[in-house]
Amino acid sequence: xxxxxxxxxxxxxxxxxxxxxxxxxxxxxxxxxxxxxxxxxxxxxxxxxxxxxxxxxxxxxxxxxxxxxxxxxxxxxxxxxxxxxxxxxxxxxxxxxxxxxxxxxxxxxxxxxxxxxxxxxxxxxxxxxxxxxxxxxxxxxxxxxxxxxxxxxxxxxxxxxxxxxxxxxxxxxxxxxxxxxxxxxxxxxxxxxxxxxxxxxxxxxxxxxxxxxxxxxxxxxxxxxxxxxxxxxxxxxxxxxxxxxxxxxxxxxxxxxxxxxxxxxxxxxxxxxxxxxxxxxxxxxxxxxxxxxxxxxxxxxxxxxxxxxxxxxxxxxxxxxxxxxxxxxxxxxxxxxxxxxxxxxxxxxxxxxxxxxxxxxxxxxxxxxxxxxxxxxxxxxxxxxxxxxxxxxxxxxxxxxxxxxxxxxxxxxxxxxxxxxxxxxxxxxxxxxxxxxxxxxxxxxxxxxxxxxxxxxxxxxxxxxxxxxxxxxxxxxxxxxxxxxxxxxxxxxxxxxxx
Amino acid sequence: xxxxxxxxxxxxxxxxxxxxxxxxxxxxxxxxxxxxxxxxxxxxxxxxxxxxxxxxxxxxxxxxxxxxxxxxxxxxxxxxxxxxxxxxxxxxxxxxxxxxxxxxxxxxxxxxxxxxxxxxxxxxxxxxxxxxxxxxxxxxxxxxxxxxxxxxxxxxxxxxxxxxxxxxxxxxxxxxxxxxxxxxxxxxxxxxxxxxxxxxxxxxxxxxxxxxxxxxxxxxxxxxxxxxxxxxxxxxxxxxxxxxxxxxxxxxxxxxxxxxxxxxxxxxxxxxxxxxxxxxxxxxxxxxxxxxxxxxxxxxxxxxxxxxxxxxxxxxxxxxxxxxxxxxxxxxxxxxxxxxxxxxxxxxxxxxxxxxxxxxxxxxxxxxxxxxxxxxxxxxxxxxxxxxxxxxxxxxxxxxxxxxxxxxxxxxxxxxxxxxxxxxxxxxxxxxxxxxxxxxxxxxxxxxxxxxxxxxxxxxxxxxxxxxxxxxxxxxxxxxxxxxxxxxxxxxxxxxxxx
Numbered sequence: 001x002x003x004x005x006x007x008x009x010x011x012x013x014x015x016x017x018x019x020x021x022x023x024x025x026x027x028x029x030x031x032x033x034x035x036x037x038x039x040x041x042x043x044x045x046x047x048x049x050x051x052x053x054x055x056x057x058x059x060x061x062x063x064x065x066x067x068x069x070x071x072x073x074x075x076x077x078x079x080x081x082x083x084x085x086x087x088x089x090x091x092x093x094x095x096x097x098x099x100x101x102x103x104x105x106x107x108x109x110x111x112x113x114x115x116x117x118x119x120x121x122x123x124x125x126x127x128x129x130x131x132x133x134x135x136x137x138x139x140x141x142x143x144x145x146x147x148x149x150x151x152x153x154x155x156x157x158x159x160x161x162x163x164x165x166x167x168x169x170x171x172x173x174x175x176x177x178x179x180x181x182x183x184x185x186x187x188x189x190x191x192x193x194x195x196x197x198x199x200x201x202x203x204x205x206x207x208x209x210x211x212x213x214x215x216x217x218x219x220x221x222x223x224x225x226x227x228x229x230x231x232x233x234x235x236x237x238x239x240x241x242x243x244x245x246x247x248x249x250x251x252x253x254x255x256x257x258x259x260x261x262x263x264x265x266x267x268x269x270x271x272x273x274x275x276x277x278x279x280x281x282x283x284x285x286x287x288x289x290x291x292x293x294x295x296x297x298x299x300x301x302x303x304x305x306x307x308x309x310x311x312x313x314x315x316x317x318x319x320x321x322x323x324x325x326x327x328x329x330x331x332x333x334x335x336x337x338x339x340x341x342x343x344x345x346x347x348x349x350x351x352x353x354x355x356x357x358x359x360x361x362x363x364x365x366x367x368x369x370x371x372x373x374x375x376x377x378x379x380x381x382x383x384x385x386x387x388x389x390x391x392x393x394x395x396x397x398x399x400x401x402x403x404x405x406x407x408x409x410x411x412x413x414x415x416x417x418x419x420x421x422x423x424x425x426x427x428x429x430x431x432x433x434x435x436x437x438x439x440x441x442x443x444x445x446x447x448x449x450x451x452x453x454x455x456x457x458x459x460x461x462x463x464x465x466x467x468x469x470x471x472x473x474x475x476x477x478x479x480x481x482x483x484x485x486x487x488x489x490x491x492x493x494x495x496x497x498x499x
Numbered sequence: 500x501x502x503x504x505x506x507x508x509x510x511x512x513x514x515x516x517x518x519x520x521x522x523x524x525x526x527x528x529x530x531x532x533x534x535x536x537x538x539x540x541x542x543x544x545x546x547x548x549x550x551x552x553x554x555x556x557x558x559x560x561x562x563x564x565x566x567x568x569x570x571x572x573x574x575x576x577x578x579x580x581x582x583x584x585x586x587x588x589x590x591x592x593x594x595x596x597x598x599x600x601x602x603x604x605x606x607x608x609x610x611x612x613x614x615x616x617x618x619x620x621x622x623x624x625x626x627x628x629x630x631x632x633x634x635x636x637x638x639x640x641x642x643x644x645x646x647x648x649x650x651x652x653x654x655x656x657x658x659x660x661x662x663x664x665x666x667x668x669x670x671x672x673x674x675x676x677x678x679x680x681x682x683x684x685x686x687x688x689x690x691x692x693x694x695x696x697x698x699x700x701x702x703x704x705x706x707x708x709x710x711x712x713x714x715x716x717x718x719x720x721x722x723x724x725x726x727x728x729x730x731x732x733x734x735x736x737x738x739x740x741x742x743x744x745x746x747x748x749x750x751x752x753x754x755x756x757x758x759x760x761x762x763x764x765x766x767x768x769x770x771x772x773x774x775x776x777x778x779x780x781x782x783x784x785x786x787x788x789x790x791x792x793x794x795x796x797x798x799x800x801x802x803x804x805x806x807x808x809x810x811x812x813x814x815x816x817x818x819x820x821x822x823x824x825x826x827x828x829x830x831x832x833x834x835x836x837x838x839x840x841x842x843x844x845x846x847x848x849x850x851x852x853x854x855x856x857x858x859x860x861x862x863x864x865x866x867x868x869x870x871x872x873x874x875x876x877x878x879x880x881x882x883x884x885x886x887x888x889x890x891x892x893x894x895x896x897x898x899x900x901x902x903x904x905x906x907x908x909x910x911x912x913x914x915x916x917x918x919x920x921x922x923x924x925x926x927x928x929x930x931x932x933x934x935x936x937x938x939x940x941x942x943x944x945x946x947x948x949x950x951x952x953x954x955x956x957x958x959x960x961x962x963x964x965x966x967x968x969x970x971x972x973x974x975x976x977x978x979x980x981x982x983x984x985x986x987x988x989x990x991x992x993x994x995x996x997x998x
Contacts, residue, residue, distance in 0.1 A: 004961040009758045124623040131630065142703075148747065192963070199897075199962050204641075204744040204887045210958070211750075218758070225753045234746040245703040247733040248647065251710075254724045259508045259717070388703045398698075459709070462503040463698050464691065 001202070001210060002195045005153050010215030020217075023224040024063040030231040031064050031101065037235055040096040040145045040345075043227065044107045047152035048190060049180055050162040052213045053105055056152065056223050061103065069101040070094070076110040084299075084357040086403035087111070087129075088136055092352040095140065097344035108133055109201075113193045117186065128402060130200045135395045137206040142388060143346045146234045147206050148227060151198060152213040156187035245384045251459070252452045261455035268415045268474045277477040284484040285324040291491040292329050292361065298498040299358040301405040304487065305367045308412025309450075310440045311422040313476045314365055317412065320480045321487070322363065330361035335370065347371060347381075348396055355400060368393055369409075372457045377449045390460040401465035406494050409466060410483050411458060414473045416447055500701070500709060501694045504652050509714030519716075522723040523562040529730040530563050530600065536734055539595040539644045539844075542726065543606045546651035547689060548679055549661040551712045552604055555651065555722045560602065568600040569593075575609040583798075583856040585902035586610070586628070587635055591851040594639065596843035607632055608700075612692045616685065627901065629699045634894045636705040641887060642845040645733045646705050647726060650697060651712040655686035744883045750958070751951045760954035767914045767973045776976040783983040784823040790990040791828050791860070797997040798857040800904045803986065804866045807911025808949075809939045810921040812975045813864055816911065819979045820986070821862065829860035834869065846870060846880075847895055854899060867892055868908075871956045876948045889959040900964035905993050908965060909982055910957060913972045915946055 011019070034041055043060070045053040061069055072094045082090055088108065096102035112129055115121045121129075141147055154162070163180060166172040183190065202208045209226050213219040252261070272280075295302055304321075306314045318332060333354045342350045348368060356362035371393070376386040397407055414422075423444070426436040443450070462468040469486050473479040510518070533540055542559070544552040560568055571593045581589055587607065595601035611628055614620045620628075640646055653661075662679060665671040682689065701707045708725050712718040751760070771779075794801055803820075805813045817831060832853045841849045847867060855861035870892070875885040896906055913921075922943070925935040942949070961967040968985050972978040 001959055001961055004761060004958045004967065006759075006761050006764055008764065009754070011758070122623075124621075124626065127623065127626055127630070131626070146746070195963060199893055202890060202893070202959070204883075204890050207744075207747050207886075207890075209747065209750060209753075222750070222754055226748060226750075229748045229753060230746055233748070237746075245706075247645070247729055247736075248706050248708065249725060249728045249732070251708060251721070251725075254708075254728060255508070255721055259510070260505075262503060262505050265505055265507065384703075387706075391701060391703050391706075394698055394701070459503045460500055460701070462500055464694060468503065 001198055001208075002151070002153055002191055005210055005212050007153065007155055007158070007212045007214045009212050009218050011217040011221060013217070016217045016221075020221060020224070023221070023228060026228045027060070027224065028063050028065075030228055030235075031068055033235055034101065034146075034231065035068060035099040038098040039235070040098050040140075040143075041101040041231065042096055042104065042140065042145055042147050043101065044104045044109070044147070044149045045152065046107060046109045046150065046194075047213065048154065048159060048187070049183065050159055050166065051152040051154045052216065052219050053152055055216065056150070056219065057103055057105055059220050060224065060227065064101070068099070069103060070096070071103045071105060074104055074106045074108075074111070076106055076114050078111060084359075085355060086399055086405070088132060088399060089352050089355055091136070092349060095145070095346060095349060097341065098144075099344075108136070109194075109197060112197060113190055116193045117189045130197060132395075132399050132402075133197075133201055134203060135399075137201070137203065139348065139392050139395070140346065141205045142392075145346070146231060148230050149201075149206060149208050150223060150226070151194070151208055151210050152219065153210055154213050156184065158214055159184055159187065245387045250387070250456055252456050256452075261451050262458055263411075263413060263451055263455050263470070266413055266470055266472060268413050268418065268472045270472045270478050271475040272478045272481060274477065277481060280481045281320065281484070284481065284488050285320070287488050288321070288484060288491075289324045289326070291488060291495065292325050294495045295361070295406075295491065296329060296359040298495060299404075300494065300498060301356040301358050301400075301403070302361045302491070303356060303400065303405055303407045304361065304363045305369070305407070305409040306363070306365050306412065307367060307369050307373075307409065307454075308471075308473065309414055309419055310443055311419055311426070311435075312412035312414045312473050313479060314412055316476060317410075317471075317480050317483055318363060318365060321484055325361070329359075330363060331356070332363045332365060335364060335366040348392065351396070356405070358404075367409075368396065369457060369461075373450065373453050376453055377446055390457075393461055394463060394466075397461075397463065397466040406490060407466035408487060408490055409461075409468045410486075411454065411468060411470050412473045412479060413470050416444075418474045419444065500697055500707075501650070501652055501690055504709050504711050506652065506654055506657070506711045506713045508711050508717050510716040510720060512716070515716045515720075519720060519723070522720070522727060525727045526559070526723065527562050527564075529727055529734075530567055532734055533600065533645075533730065534567060534598040537597040538734070539597050539639075539642075540600040540730065541595055541603065541639065541644055541646050542600065543603045543608070543646070543648045544651065545606060545608045545649065545693075546712065547653065547658060547686070548682065549658050549665065550651040550653045551715065551718050552651055554715065555649070555718060556602055556604060558719050559723065559726065563600070567598070568602060569595070570602045570604060573603055573605045573607075573610070575605055575613045577610065583858075584854060585898055585904070587631060587898060588851050588854055590635070591848060594644070594845060594848060596840065597643075598843075607635070608693075608696060611696060612689055615692045616688045629696060631894075631898050631901075632700055633702060634898075636700070636702070638847065638891050638894070639845065640704045641891075644845070645730060647729050648705060648707050649722060649725070650693070650707055650709050651718065652709060653712050655683065657713055658683055658686065744886045749886070749955055751955050755951075760950050761957055762910075762912060762950055762954050762969070765912055765969055765971060767912050767917065767971045769971045769977050770974040771977045771980060773976065776980060779980045780819065780983070783980065783987050784819070786987050787820070787983060787990075788823045788825070790987060790994065791824050793994045794860070794905075794990065795828060795858040797994060798903075799993065799997060800855040800857050800899075800902070801860045801990070802855060802899065802904055802906045803860065803862045804868070804906070804908040805862070805864050805911065806866060806868050806872075806908070806953075807970075807972065808913050808918055809942055810918055810925070810934075811911035811913045811972050812978060813911055815975060816909075816970075816979050816982055817862060817864060820983055824860070828858075829862060830855070831862045831864060834863060834865040847891065850895070855904070857903075866908075867895070868956060868960075871960075872949060872952050875952055876945055889956070892960055893962060893965075896960075896962065896965040905989060906965035907986060907989055908960075908967045909985075910953065910967060910969045911972045911978060912969050915943075917973045918943065 045056055047053055057071055091108050116126055163176045166176045198208050211219055211222050308314050351368045354362055371389040372386050375381040423436060426432040458468045471479045471482050544555055546552055556570055590607050615625055662675045665675045697707050710718055710721050807813050850867045853861055870888040871885050874880040922935060925931040957967045970978045970981050
């Protein structure tokens with residue numbers, strides 16, 4: 001596509017000011033409209049060096065209210081620190097909140113193009129990454145983000161000329177070095193890779209705008225007008241909902257829970273003796289500590305997800321699991337309803353934030369699965385949102401797993417009777433009473449709804465790269481040993497094959 | 500996901516008839532509604548052998564009007580003949596027309612799972628194929644198809660029991676042989692691959708319904724109810740349109756054609772002498788004939804697309820190109836407005852039909868690009884449809900190219916003045932008059948619109964796997980040599996690297 005771009009288009013000097021000036025007023029209006037509509041906006045500027053990204057961004061933001069936008073300079077070669085996390089994370093972290101405009105000076109594209117041309121990215125890695133980029137963009141857009149992608153394009157010769165001019169400039173001379181000249185020589189290879197990824201990611205939901213950037217005036221006007229028009233059109237329609245996703249009923253919408261759900265079939269009352277517990281607890285805790293060092297040495301990140309009924313014993317279970325671990329190696333992240341900044345962003349944003357870095361454990365006490373449990377049942381999100389979430393969650397975990405993350409998800413399962421027993425015990429014990437809230441009782445009334453939602457969740461998100469483990473929990477001792485044992489075995493397996 | 504499926508669910512015998520009977524009436528109503536709404540419906544049944552696909556299909560179609568459905572038995576191991584075309588073609592050809600229900604007994608999934616487990620499908624092939632499957636399903640759904648995918652699931656043990664029962668049956672004994680028992684032994688490998696592809700293709704627009712199929716009654720009711728519910732919900736909304744695609748204006752919607760389009764910049768008046776023409780024509784035609792044999796020997800399929808202005812000389816050009824070819828090796832496919840069956844199917848269907856088989860040439864005189872030219876300009880399709888088409892076309896060509904197809908697309912370009920000259924010549928020449936219609940004059944009035952649409956089309960669909968070549972056509976002799984020469988060079992290159 002880049003090859004066919006007419007790079008000779010230009011705008012005459014006369015009349016330019018008159019043409020550009022009203023665009024500034026219009027973009028200011030659009031910014032206000034965005035704030036009012038609470039829509040996040042993400043604008044990506046990509047292109048080879050000296051193609052005018054910096055100037056474009058300056059032109060766009062000049063008229064804007066600076067409290068409403070953020071410019072992010074994304075280095076194309078990842079720092080050592082950034083390499084400790086899955087690649088998308090740094091891009092996710094900078095995604096705009098509602099009503100905000102985030103402008104990316106380079107993005108998830110150039111880093112890939114560079115790695116493809118300079119590094120040793122295999123065909124398979126290249127296409128997996130393109131897949132993940134498409135999923136990322138689709139998730140943002142499904143979440144209401146308005147995404148605009150520009151590729152500013154110049155010819156090899158034009159780049160050379162601009163480098164030469166820069167070299168002579170007192171202010172900009174430092175920006176042209178050996179690397180820049182080397183890339184100019186290999187210009188065609190970068191453009192080949194760029195063209196390839198542009199074709200693949202020119203999706204109906206996130207199309208590219210290719211901008212011939214030889215002429216500065218022309219580029220400025222096109223960029224400005226494209227942003228203005230895109231925002232205007234996007235604001236005409238509410239945050240996009242994919243109509244399809246509501247068409248197909250979920251299995252439990254069809255079969256109900258009469259024949260018993262996945263959870264109903266689990267016998268929650270398995271027990272072990274206190275003696276056996278003491279012995280095994282010690283043994284597995286010690287082993288886990290060794291494995292924690294193993295993961296650190298091999299740079300394996302580990303994610304544990306704890307979900308379960310109220311009073312199922314998540315807290316105590318996590319305590320026993322971490323008791324002998326080196327505390328520098330793990331984080332426990334308690335999750336409740338999103339607050340503050342979290343509430344202004346895509347629901348997955350805060351989980352990307354807490355993704356563990358290579359060699360570390362992240363233990364989530366409740367998690368992103370809230371989307372398909374409490375948010376579904378309480379109506380905190382729309383039907384299309386929770387239905388889509390199964391898919392988004394599988395993609396999210398897949399991205400982490402592709403980076404090498406070990407993921408285990410525990411559902412702590414107790415019977416309805418056992419829950420009642422524990423609620424009553426808490427009520428009658430002054431030291432435990434604080435643990436029991438009105439909400440717990442209200443949730444209990446919705447046991448059947450949760451029963452269905454959880455069974456459906458486990459069925460749809462139990463993958464070989466991020467398996468669910470149902471932990472029979474009426475006997476807390478048994479449950480603690482089972483989670484420890486499961487984790488120990490999984491890590492042993494993974495460390496065996498790690499190199 | 501399959502692992503977590505509760506395979507023990509069942510329905511009691513008593514009450515079953517009363518539960519199932521009304522479903523038959525409802526599906527009959529839905530069939531009528533489908534016909535009325537002119538929606539194509541595609542239902543996929545997948546699962547291991549003896550999982551109840553045949554019985555499910557029988558149950559579903561029993562109450563239906565047989566004129567309104569077709570059942571397609573899709574073999575999982577491709578025949579030698581089927582291997583001469585890209586894999587998706589046989590599935591595309593059977594897609595339902597509007598108002599029709601197509602039921603696939605196995606589909607594009609099991610062939611892949613088998614190849615993955617039994618054959619030597621690399622990771623990269625596996626993920627490319629999954630990508631293409633997702634694109635295929637998205638294209639169908641964007642085109643209005645209601646797609647329902649079932650995976651009927653049984654355990655390895657259950658399968659063994661069923662095989663044993665079958666072996667004893669006089670009617671079904673032949674259906675269990677060595678291969679079946681071998682696959683039963685390797686059951687877990689197939690399920691692993693199945694689970695993997697199910698997770699990847701469980702998209703918001705085409706989710707899977709996993710059906711525990713141990714109990715026959717249970718399976719029947721679930722399948723029937725899922726179909727009925729899905730159709731009911733899908734019919735509530737018009738054929739889905741992706742809202743996003745209209746948000747972002749195309750480059751020419753922004754810049755207009757004032758500064759001149761890609762086409763305007765082409766000098767159409769390059770010439771060659773008649774002597775040079777004769778010499779080169781002969782030389783390149785002979786060379787092309789050799790290359791035709793070369794392509795046949797190497798089993799390379801070749802697609803040529805001819806597009807261009809009215810009276811640009813497509814017919815004469817194609818004539819000269821094919822003049823010395825072995826006519827068994829090529830087909831010329833003239834494309835006009837879709838008629839009859841073509842008009843009842845997805846717009847890409849007829850082009851899949853005419854895709855060349857390995858070793859053959861398909862020469863399209865006009866093509867799928869009508870979508871983004873005449874259909875766009877005349878309003879024969881919606882804005883979201885032609886905007887989405889750029890993407891769909893790139894995907895379509897990519898699939899063909901991945902199969903090894905050589906694709907070249909010619910735009911025969913003449914100036915507006917040259918077109919007028921030719922129109923007048925036709926008008927004044929009684930033998931050529933039939934070639935000129937009122938429509939040609941009407942199209943000419945829309946020259947500017949076409950100018951933009953064509954420039955945009957070339958910009959967005961010029962890929963390295965299916966490049967556009969603009970052929971300067973005021974001098975017909977020059978144009979003929981250029982197409983021949985271009986093709987000869989491309990085939991020489993490709994045959995060099997073919998093995």
